[in-house]
Each structure stands twice: as C-alpha cells, then as structure tokens.
Amino acid sequence: xxxxxxxxxxxxxxxxxxxxxxTLAELSGVGLRTLKQFESGKGNPTLKxxxxxxxVLGMEVNLKLKTVTRNK
Amino acid sequence: xxxxxxxxxxxxxxxxxxxxxxTLAELSGVGLRTLKQFESGKGNPTLKxxxxxxxVLGMEVNLKLKTVTRNK
DNA sequence: CTGTAAAGTGCATTGTATAGCTCTTTTCTG
DNA sequence: CAGAAAAGAGCTATACAATGCACTTTACAG
Numbered sequence: 001x002x003x004x005x006x007x008x009x010x011x012x013x014x015x016x017x018x019x020x021x022x023t024l025a026e027l028s029g030v031g032l033r034t035l036k037q038f039e040s041g042k043g044n045p046t047l048k049x050x051x052x053x054x055x056v057l058g059m060e061v062n063l064k065l066k067t068v069t070r071n072k
Numbered sequence: 073x074x075x076x077x078x079x080x081x082x083x084x085x086x087x088x089x090x091x092x093x094x095t096l097a098e099l100s101g102v103g104l105r106t107l108k109q110f111e112s113g114k115g116n117p118t119l120k121x122x123x124x125x126x127x128v129l130g131m132e133v134n135l136k137l138k139t140v141t142r143n144k
Numbered sequence: 145c146t147g148t149a150a151a152g153t154g155c156a157t158t159g160t161a162t163a164g165c166t167c168t169t170t171t172c173t174g
Numbered sequence: 175c176a177g178a179a180a181a182g183a184g185c186t187a188t189a190c191a192a193t194g195c196a197c198t199t200t201a202c203a204g
Contacts, residue, residue, distance in 0.1 A: 001134050003119070009135045020150060031193045033153095040152055046116045046161075046191070047075070054135055062073050062134040063081045063126055092180060103163040105183095112182055118161070118191075145204105152199070162189075170181070 004041065006050075011039055013057045028056040076113065078122075083111055085129045100128040 001009070014024055021039065025032040030052050037043040038053075045053075051061055073081070086096055093111065097104040102124050109115040110125075117125075123133055 001132060003123070006119070006133065006135050013137075022150075033194065034192050036152060037191090042153090044118045044120050044191070046118050047078070047122055048116045049192080050119055051075070058138050059135050060073060060138050061078065062136060063078050063131050064134060065085075066130050066132050094180075105163050106161075108182060109161085114183090116161070121162080148203085150201075153197080157193085159192075161191080163187090166184085168183075172179080
C-alpha cells in the first residue's frame with residue numbers, strides 16, 4: 001500500500017465508523033493536529049502514531065511480501 | 073502486527089535474502105544507524121523509513137481490519 | 145442564506161527520528 | 175582459540191514529527 005492508500009484506508013474507516021478527527025484523536029491519544037496533518041496528506045507519521053490510530057479504528061499495520069511479480 | 077512482530081518480519085526477511093544491514097541500508101537509502109536501531113528494537117521509524125526498507129525487501133506495509141474482535 | 149460542526153492551515157515549541165563516526169559486542173568460520 | 179564480519183551502542187548535529195492554539199475553509203442542516 002502506498003502512502004495515499006494508507007491515508008485513504010484510515011479516512012474511509014473513520015467515516016464508516018462515523019467518528020470525527022477530534023474524537024479519533026482523543027481516543028487514540030494522538031494529537032488532533034497530528035491526525036489532521038496525516039489525513040490531509042501532509043505528514044510522515046511514526047510507526048507508533050500510525051498504530052495508535054489504526055488500533056482505535058480496529059485496524060492493524062501489517063508487513064507482508066508483495067504479491068509475487070513473477071507473472072503479474 | 074505488533075511492533076516486535078514487524079521488526080521480526082523485517083529481520084527474517086533480510087536473513088532469508090542473505091542481506092546484511094549494511095547492504096540493506098545502502099539499497100534502501102536509509103541510514104545504517106537508523107536501520108540498526110530499528111532492528112534492535114530501539115526505534116520508532118517514520119512510515120516513509122519503514123516503507124523504504126520494506127520495499128527493498130520485496131515487502132509492503134498494509135493496513136487492514138483486525139480479525140473481528142466482537143466476541144473476544 | 146445562516147449557523148454550526150468538521151476539516152484544514154499557519155506559527156511556534158519541544159521532543160525525537162535520522163544519520164555519520166567510532167567503538168564494543170556478538171557470531172561465525174577455519 | 176584467532177580473526178573477520180556483522181550487529182549493537184555512545185556521542186553529536188540536524189531535520190522534522192508531534193503538539194497546542196488560533197484562524198480559515200468546507201460541508202451541511204434548517
């Protein structure tokens with residue numbers, strides 16, 4: 001997932017849950033400013049920040065092998 | 073995936089590819105010091121740093137819904 | 145159109161990730 | 175065990191992420 005996709009995944013999930021940035025910020029313990037920056041594509045969050053946000057949204061950060069390009 | 077698991081995923085993949093930290097650092101454009109800190113569990117990399125590393129290893133960062141926790 | 149809530153932005157401060165250099169420790173292989 | 179390579183750690187400088195506060199813009203209900 002590219003940067004933008006990660007952002008969208010978060011935004012969509014937040015919308016689906018009908019949660020505002022403000023609430024998400026509070027629940028996750030991440031600063032509102034930080035969350036805003038991230039969602040508006042202006043950030044480069046640390047892994048911990050990303051995990052805090054994802055966690056509250058019932059999501060998680062994964063690292064997996066890319067789909068093999070052998071015959072893509 | 074928890075922090076430690078992410079680290080292990082990277083380390084294992086790097087070992088599987090028989091690549092040293094030094095080489096990985098060079099290939100990914102991430103500082104050797106940064107990589108060392110990360111792999112030894114002392115870091116909190118930014119998303120971009122993590123992606124650079126994962127990329128070279130043929131891996132990618134994903135964000136997905138956790139296996140439903142509704143009745144955990 | 146108006147008011148309100150949510151989202152986005154400028155500015156400033158503080159903390160820390162990044163990075164290079166050097167040195168120590170660990171892990172192999174012969 | 176000896177030597178070498180790889181991994182880990184201390185010290186330091188710089189860049190930038192995280193954060194709060196105040197203000198602007200956008201979205202939407204009435």
